[in-house]
Amino acid sequence: MWPVPSASDISTTPKAVGKDFLRSATRVLSSWPALWIGFALVHGWIILQAWVFGGQILGDVNLYEWWIRNGMDAGWWPVFSYDWVYPIGALAPMAIPALLADSTNGYYWVWMGLVTAANAVAVLLLGRARPHGRAAVWFWLAFLVALGPIWIGRLDGLLAPIILVALLVAVRRPALAMTLATVGAWIKIAPGAVALALAATASNAKGFLRNVVLPGAAVCAVVIGIATVGGGSDNVLDVFGEQGDRQLQVESVAATPFTVARLWDSSIQVEYDNVIYTYEVLGAGPDAVAEALDIALPVAAVLLAALVWWAARRRPDLVGDVLLLGAAAELLALIVFNKVGSPQFIAWIGPPLAAAIALGSRSQGTRRTWFLPAFGTLIVARLTMEIYPIRYGEFLGGWPLATTIGALRNALLVALLVGAVVRLVQVARSRRTTSRAG
Known part of the structure; x- marks a missing residue:
């Protein structure tokens, strides 16, 4: 006869079965085959969407090709021959598709393949991170799906993996992280936020020199040397002047009062603006705000770096958390205080969250620090896709729903920045649990 189960056995069996199922599902989802299948599905869908939306997504890639073909055919290169909206390092990734493809469609495919390959490297390193790298991969893929195809059609699709890898290696190999951040900053400025966080969390003067100054200076010397040899030394820093001439972009956080009005x-x-290919808000008020942001952005970056420095000195035992919080705050500040508000900028804020999930512990403090921001970041990404490319025409036309979505997205960005600052202050003011290492 079959044994008769006791009442306790009957009552606990469903719970045990549920736990077993959850453990089995977790093992399957945490396996590399499942992660790479997810990666392939996500990037396949994003590439498909890039073709569906066409010029809205790939228009900038077409411009990249024009710049490079013009240089290859006529010898008229950005930076070397005229000032440019990007740092000189952006020429390298733009040139790769032109060297491998003859047609515009071929350029598109190689570009998207290049971005996908860079992200594959980042996912490989993210999945290997301990203790929760596999879970972080799923967050990162969910973030990219929420943001949609815009990131794969911009330089930011290459910057995001660079930022992510730099943050993953920052604590154990800060010199390598600084090298990556500096290389990224010579492609587009955003990775400079990671460099600021690394500088602010350096343990002492020797570490600052070895891990921040030397690798950063070495990369800058190589880049400026190449520009000088090519005759572009006069234009190598003109990217900052190009940005200074821009007005208040309609999607920017600071433009929200005007778009709502x-x-x-x-x-x-x-x-x-058919010179820099963007939509801007006109008027004395927006112009004054744009001028104020030219000052507010660098001031905010410096103040945040000072806050990160204070937190790192107060809690050296939490330097990893402080570094990630500082990088997140700096990247958010680059968006919130920027008079340019392009949708692809949101790709910058996913990497600190993914790295934090991968490297964080199961402690209540870690969950409190990163759970809500991770959820909020996913919402910000999804709202961004809703604005661009889905409802961009409605947003430019001032339609109520699209305007509300844009205002909500921008409010959440401000909330994320405020939350990062508050958490940094809390960490700095908390009791030190271990003495600082020399």
Whole structure:
């Protein structure tokens, strides 16, 4: 006869079965085959969406090709021959598809393949991180799906993996992280935020020199040397002047009061700038805000670096958390205080969250620090896709729903920045549990 189970056996069996199923599902989802299948599905969908939306996503890639083909055919190179909106390092990734493909469609495919390959390297390192790298991969893939195809059609699709890898190796190999951040900053400025966080968390003067100054200076010397040899020394820093000439972009956080006011004030105008290919808010008020942001952005970056420095000195035992918080805060500041608000910028803020999930412990403090920001970041990414490319025409036209989505997205960005600052202050003011290492 079959044994008769006791009442306790009957009552606990469903719970045990549920736990076994959860453990089995976790093992399957944490396996590399499942992760790479997820990676392939996500990137396949994103590439498909890039083709569906066409010029909205790949328009900038077409511009990249034009710059490179013009240089190859006529010898008229950005930076070497004229000032440019990007740092000189951006020429390298733009040139690779032109060297491997003859047609525009071929250039598109190689570009998207290049971005996918860079992200594959980042996912490989992320999945190997301990203790929760596999879970972090799923967050990272969910973030990219939420953001949509815009990142794969911009330089930011290469920057995000660079930022992610730099943050993953920052604590154990800060010199390598600084090298990656500096290389990334010579492609587009955003990885410089990681460099600031690394500088602020250096343990002492010797570490600052060895891990921050020397690798950063070495990369800069190589880049400036190449520019000088090629005759572009006069233009190598003109990217900062190019950014200074821009006005308040319609998607930017600071433009929110004006875009909302358009719901009832028809005098607020949005106009396309065909020199830098973006939509800007016109008027004395927006112009004044744009000028103020030229000052506010560097000031905010310096103040945040000072806060990170203070937190790292107060809690050297939590330097990894401080570094990730500092990098997240700096990257968010680059968006919140920026008069440019391009949707691909949101790709910058996913890497600190993914790295934090991968490297964090199971402690209540870690969950409190990163759970809500991770959830909020996914919402920000999804709202960004809703604005661009899905409802961009409605957003530019001042339609109520699209305007509300844009305002909510920008409010969440401010909330994420405030939350990072508050958490940094809390960490700095908390009781030190271990003495600082020399």
